[in-house]
Amino acid sequence: MSYIVDSHWVKDQIERLGENLVLADCRFVLGQSESGRNAYAESHLPGAIYVDLEKDLSAPVGEHGGRHPLPDPQLLADRLGQLGIRSSSTVVAYDDQGGAMASRLWWVLHYLGHDKVSVLNGGFAQWVKDGYETTKVIPDPTPRTYVPQIREGLLLHAEDVKARLHRPGTILVDSREPKRYLGLEEPIDKAAGHIPGAVNLFWKEVLTTQGLWKNEEDLKGHFAQLPSDREIVVYCGSGVTACPNVLALKSAGFANVKLYAGSWSDWISYGENPVAIGEE
Incomplete structure (x- = not known):
């Protein structure tokens, strides 16, 4: 699928x-x-x-x-x-x-x-x-039993990311807009900047100018700077807009993609964590 x-x-x-x-x-x-x-x-x-x-x-x-x-x-x-x-x-x-x-x-x-x-x-x-119907009718879903089968390797926490800083086999991807990555402005979180060593790939760039997802070949071109054999750790401000980058990376054929769910807002909640400003 x-x-x-x-x-x-x-x-x-x-x-x-x-x-x-x-x-x-x-x-x-x-x-x-x-x-x-x-x-x-x-x-x-x-x-x-x-x-x-x-x-x-x-x-x-x-x-x-x-x-x-x-x-x-x-x-x-x-x-x-x-x-x-x-x-x-x-x-x-x-x-x-x-x-x-x-x-x-x-x-x-x-x-x-x-x-x-x-x-x-x-x-x-x-x-x-596309001309398909919509409705105002709100359904009353039948409760189900959802049985999770956790894929532990997909999720990282702050200590996991800190242990990977500047590790040759890992690439950190910051999904926020460039001004926030560079530390030029921070409209949401308490501190500006990015996690040291991270590269900036703004999540909206996985979309076309029409707002549709780029196709597989275009996504491969978009992520061409990332070696496909590395561990890719993706983050954003709070772990939400990193997810389209994760999806796009998977669509482009990257196999080892992980999410730092807490992202920047979690990283800066630990006062001892290092912060970088400007270009890497």
């Missing part, structure tokens, strides 16, 4: 799979926590459930863990089950934020051992543009 699917494919699956297909509306705007849910209430794909970045896919913010800490895996699994997702479900996630929020759900499910999960190319806007 492809990581990226188009509206036509999703339409066919709605008719073919029925309740075995779960459409997940992940629209969410940082700093406007109800905007995505409100947009969902106004119009969404038929049968789609709403998955909230902060209420469903993040734990409460603490001293460490960043601005969107990952919940305990079993709590995640329990919540997915409550939303009507089971281990055998085919899941298609979508948003209207370039795939950033949908990719968070894609990564979470991938981490929990789920293979049949994809992101809708172009999101909700593309679905509408």
Whole structure:
């Protein structure tokens, strides 16, 4: 199953799979926590459930863990089950934020051992543009039992990243926009800069100018500076917009890709951690 699917494919699956297909509306705007849910209430794909970045896919913010800490895996699994997702479900996630929020759900499910999960190319806007129906009807999903099969090697914590600093076999990828990576500005977190040794690959560059995901060959070109035989560790501000870079790297054929889920907001919560400013 492809990581990226188009509206036509999703339409066919709605008719073919029925309740075995779960459409997940992940629209969410940082700093406007109800905007995505409100947009969902106004119009969404038929049968789609709403998955909230902060209420469903993040734990409460603490001293460490960043601005969107990952919940305990079993709590995640329990919540997915409550939303009507089971281990055998085919899941298609979508948003209207370039795939950033949908990719968070894609990564979470991938981490929990789920293979049949994809992101809708172009999101909700593309679905509408392609002429497919939407609805205001909010489904009442049947609770399921979700049995996680954790892929431990996909997730790193601050101590893991610190142990890898300047290690020849590892490349750190900072997914934030260049001004934040360089430390020229920091509108969200308490300190500016980046993790020493990281290269900057802004996550939005995996999209075309039309807002669609680049194809496999174009993604390979985009990531050409990264050796395919290295361990790639991806981070962003809080572990959300790193996920589309992870998805894109996997789509481009990189096998050893890991997420630092706490990301920059977690890194700087440890006062002893080093910080770099400017170009590497």
